[in-house]
Amino acid sequence: MKTRSLIQPTVAVALVALLLGIPFWLVIATAGKAQGEALDPNLTPPSQWQLFQNFSDVIQQGRMVPGLLGSLFIMVISVAGVLVLGSMAAWVLGRRRGKVTAFIYALAISGIVLPPAVVTIVLLLRQLGLAGTSAGMIGVYMGMYLSTVIFFVTGFVRTIPVELEEAARVDGAGPLKVFLRIILPLLGPTLATATILICLYVWNDVFYALFVVGGRLDMLPLNLYQVASSGLHLQNWHLIFAYIILMSLPLLVTFMVMQRKIIAGITSGAVK
Incomplete structure (x- = not known):
């Protein structure tokens, strides 16, 4: 029974990690590649990381x-x-x-x-x-x-x-x-x-x-759409994925900061 009780949550956590981790790694790996490597987005890591350079290019060129x-x-x-x-x-x-x-x-x-x-x-x-x-x-x-x-x-x-x-x-x-x-x-x-x-x-x-x-x-989703659909950036998957990361950071940080307060508040409200 103890072994079974450990296997079930372990399998569940592993499945969730795969479902969330693979797309997340695809975005990070593609955003860190050069233009030539990122033409065909895949799970292979970049030969040379240039994630912050891509961030800088996106901030300057993507409004x-x-x-x-x-x-x-x-x-x-x-x-x-x-x-x-x-x-x-x-x-x-x-x-x-x-x-x-x-x-x-x-x-x-x-x-x-x-x-x-x-x-x-x-x-x-x-x-x-x-x-x-x-x-x-x-x-x-x-x-x-x-x-x-x-x-x-x-x-x-x-x-x-x-x-x-x-x-x-x-x-x-x-x-x-x-x-x-x-x-x-x-x-x-x-x-x-x-x-x-x-x-x-x-x-x-x-x-x-x-x-x-x-x-x-000027709105972030609209600017991303224009960057992704313009001829200059049509094949620049590294810049598109870098833009997605930067656009998602504010909400990600907000959720990480507030999640404990939200859960604690909901729990206390339920007890009351």
């Missing part, structure tokens, strides 16, 4: 700094807006009962199932004069992922005792103060999980950004 600033600007505002509006809407929907509330809740989370109509979005933004602007892109992301936050938060709000809010109202707190002082701090674990998911979606999005803003704004 990474403007793309980083543009992506951060759009992502931070979009995520902050979605979390605030979604959590406030979820608080109201979680506290009220009735057929009308149930219908509004179903309508609010329908965005998770129903795909956005890209053509309609682009035409609407053109009518509003927001096509190709950061405000239009932020509005699209907030509309797309508001359903996700409402879905995550509403169920958690229903587990919070109503007595906490009633006690705050007895002390003279208004609705906004009750939400900011009582509800919002308790939503930390849920909002942290939603933040990570939405940041991943927004940071790596190419499809909607390409249609909404095209090449009129």
Whole structure:
């Protein structure tokens, strides 16, 4: 029994390491090669590592700094807006009962199932004069992922005792103060999980950004698409993979720093 109990987790860890390690090594090895070696991406290590040189070339030629600033600007505002509006809407929907509330809740989370109509979005933004602007892109992301936050938060709000809010109202707190002082701090674990998911979606999005803003704004995924599709870099797989590594680093570091806090928060919330 002891041997069997050791074999199963060992095999599981080995499979996960292979599934994650092989693609990761392919990206690192290709990004560290010269152009000639990287023409046919494979798992063989480079004859001479030039990873940092490729990083330098990508930063200079791929407009990474403007793309980083543009992506951060759009992502931070979009995520902050979605979390605030979604959590406030979820608080109201979680506290009220009735057929009308149930219908509004179903309508609010329908965005998770129903795909956005890209053509309609682009035409609407053109009518509003927001096509190709950061405000239009932020509005699209907030509309797309508001359903996700409402879905995550509403169920958690229903587990919070109503007595906490009633006690705050007895002390003279208004609705906004009750939400900011009582509800919002308790939503930390849920909002942290939603933040990570939405940041991943927004940071790596190419499809909607390409249609909404095209090449009129600097964003990392769009700049990567332009680098990968331009004639100058069409066969420069070493630069493309180097760009992918640099683009993924901010989210990777953020997740590594926050994962313990997220897990600890979720666990404490479950125990309570």
